[in-house]
Amino acid sequence: MALSFIKRVFTFGPPPVEEPAPDVVKPKDSAEIQQELEPASRQEDLPVSPVDPVAPAEIETAGGPAADLPAENVEPEAVEAPPQGEAEEEAAALVPAAEPPSEIEVVPLSLLEAEAAADEAETTPAEATAVPAEPVLPKGFATAPEQPETVAVVPPPALNWFQRLRAGLARTSSQLTGQITALFTKRKLDEETLEELEDLLIQADLGVETAMRITGALSSERYGNDVSGDDVSRIMSAEITKVLTPVAKPLQLDLNHKPHVILVVGVNGTGKTTTIGKLAAKLSGAGLKVMLAAGDTFRAAAIEQLKIWADRTNSEFIGTKLGADAAGLAYDAYEQARARKSDVLIIDTAGRLQNRTELMAELEKIVRVLGKLDPDAPHTVLQTLDATTGQNAMQQVEIFRNVAGVNGLIMTKLDGTARGGILVAIAAKHKLPVYFIGVGEGVDDLEPFEAQDFAHAIAGLTH
Numbered sequence: 001m002a003l004s005f006i007k008r009v010f011t012f013g014p015p016p017v018e019e020p021a022p023d024v025v026k027p028k029d030s031a032e033i034q035q036e037l038e039p040a041s042r043q044e045d046l047p048v049s050p051v052d053p054v055a056p057a058e059i060e061t062a063g064g065p066a067a068d069l070p071a072e073n074v075e076p077e078a079v080e081a082p083p084q085g086e087a088e089e090e091a092a093a094l095v096p097a098a099e100p101p102s103e104i105e106v107v108p109l110s111l112l113e114a115e116a117a118a119d120e121a122e123t124t125p126a127e128a129t130a131v132p133a134e135p136v137l138p139k140g141f142a143t144a145p146e147q148p149e150t151v152a153v154v155p156p157p158a159l160n161w162f163q164r165l166r167a168g169l170a171r172t173s174s175q176l177t178g179q180i181t182a183l184f185t186k187r188k189l190d191e192e193t194l195e196e197l198e199d200l201l202i203q204a205d206l207g208v209e210t211a212m213r214i215t216g217a218l219s220s221e222r223y224g225n226d227v228s229g230d231d232v233s234r235i236m237s238a239e240i241t242k243v244l245t246p247v248a249k250p251l252q253l254d255l256n257h258k259p260h261v262i263l264v265v266g267v268n269g270t271g272k273t274t275t276i277g278k279l280a281a282k283l284s285g286a287g288l289k290v291m292l293a294a295g296d297t298f299r300a301a302a303i304e305q306l307k308i309w310a311d312r313t314n315s316e317f318i319g320t321k322l323g324a325d326a327a328g329l330a331y332d333a334y335e336q337a338r339a340r341k342s343d344v345l346i347i348d349t350a351g352r353l354q355n356r357t358e359l360m361a362e363l364e365k366i367v368r369v370l371g372k373l374d375p376d377a378p379h380t381v382l383q384t385l386d387a388t389t390g391q392n393a394m395q396q397v398e399i400f401r402n403v404a405g406v407n408g409l410i411m412t413k414l415d416g417t418a419r420g421g422i423l424v425a426i427a428a429k430h431k432l433p434v435y436f437i438g439v440g441e442g443v444d445d446l447e448p449f450e451a452q453d454f455a456h457a458i459a460g461l462t463h
């Protein structure tokens with residue numbers, strides 16, 4: 001039974017907002033400020049425990065005369081409730097007003113303390129005055145709380161995957177839609193504008209076949225009439241969707257023949273190892289038993305990188321010594337995966353340029369060796385394509401397909417400055433399934449490929 005495998009990853013809730021440490025005094029709200037400014041006679045029943053995090057900071061941190069005097073000595077002052085508003089505004093409202101207070105006035109606490117100190121100086125001999133009067137701070141200043149307030153840093157909301165796809169394809173779409181708009185301002189659709197549009201579409205790496213589809217559809221719908229840039233974007237998105245829909249397929253896993261072998265190939269740096277980690281996370285997250293094999297025996301870093309991904313995704317790992325034969329590693333990995341009843345074996349390979357014949361020969365050997373163990377293996381040969389490379393990806397597919405029998409694609413780095421148009425040309429020419437797209441370096445940044453989403457993003461249409 002073939003198991004269609006699509007697992008959409010759900011982003012988790014917004015990042016946790018940093019709570020201020022328990023002993024940090026949180027910003028005051030108007031009720032608390034109101035309490036602080038209540039006439040002294042009611043000060044006694046205020047929570048003044050030094051450990052009470054909600055105790056008004058001013059009482060805990062003033063350390064001025066008002067704090068040291070027994071409540072009855074502090075002249076009660078009728079004060080107006082501070083104006084409503086943010087904590088900052090409340091704090092700002094406590095700054096001493098320049099003009100004499102009206103009948104009811106918000107009197108700055110530091111002024112209260114100063115007045116209390118002045119009263120005390122009159123009634124108490126100088127030598128007994130233990131605490132120096134706190135200076136009255138000028139406008140624009142306020143007494144800093146003992147504990148610096150921690151301001152919760154709320155990171156910007158993470159972009160969802162489609163927003164990252166749109167951002168990644170923004171260069172392609174904005175260039176294309178900008179040129180199209182410029183081309184179609186106040187012009188009727190004629191042969192000349194159709195040819196110019198075709199050139200623009202080919203320059204966007206969409207390929208001749210798709211460019212002609214789009215101009216053909218536009219011509220049959222709007223020839224001889226005014227055409228807007230939006231008309232063209234709409235028709236372009238519809239035609240690109242028609243090209244991509246047949247290749248937007250789920251990765252089929254045939255779990256009757258365990259292990260299902262996925263060989264991952266591609267040019268250096270296209271995201272093979274990272275994508276293997278993302279796939280392993282989805283598969284093991286779905287309860288399947290996964291083994292990762294470090295077929296990139298050229299680079300110690302690559303072996304280590306895959307080991308880390310195996311650990312992170314609860315997958316089993318098999319590697320070999322640096323420089324060992326990659327085909328031999330693949331053979332051992334298959335034997336191990338079968339013995340350990342792994343559901344899926346994913347084999348990483350060294351990055352290689354399609355023009356390196358000796359490296360391409362190594363890839364052929366890996367495929368041959370696996371075929372000796374299971375005539376259908378490798379069941380899936382995935383090629384990673386870096387969306388930032390543009391036209392060269394077409395040549396990569398042609399060569400890797402001939403050498404390793406590529407039967408599925410994953411386009412990575414679509415969150416970067418992608419030139420995603422080439423995927424449309426590859427789909428039109430090779431009709432190879434595109435299983436996933438990479439939209440970031442994180443373990444969850446792998447999304448099932450959706451034809452219309454991709455077409456909308458390229459055409460600059462909202463989701």
Ligand SMILES: Nc1nc2c(ncn2[C@@H]2O[C@H](COP(=O)(O)OP(=O)(O)OP(=O)(O)O)[C@@H](O)[C@H]2O)c(=O)[nH]1
Pocket residue numbers: 266267268269270271272273274275296302349350351352384412413414415416437438439440441445
């Ligand atoms: N922004 C972004 N970066 C990615 C994506 N996929 C992979 N990368 C990054 O691309 C770089 C290369 O990724 P690897 O997984 O090492 O590529 P590789 O094909 O295994 O490279 P070699 O081992 O040199 O062949 C790393 O920094 C990855 O984090 C993606 O979808 N988006």
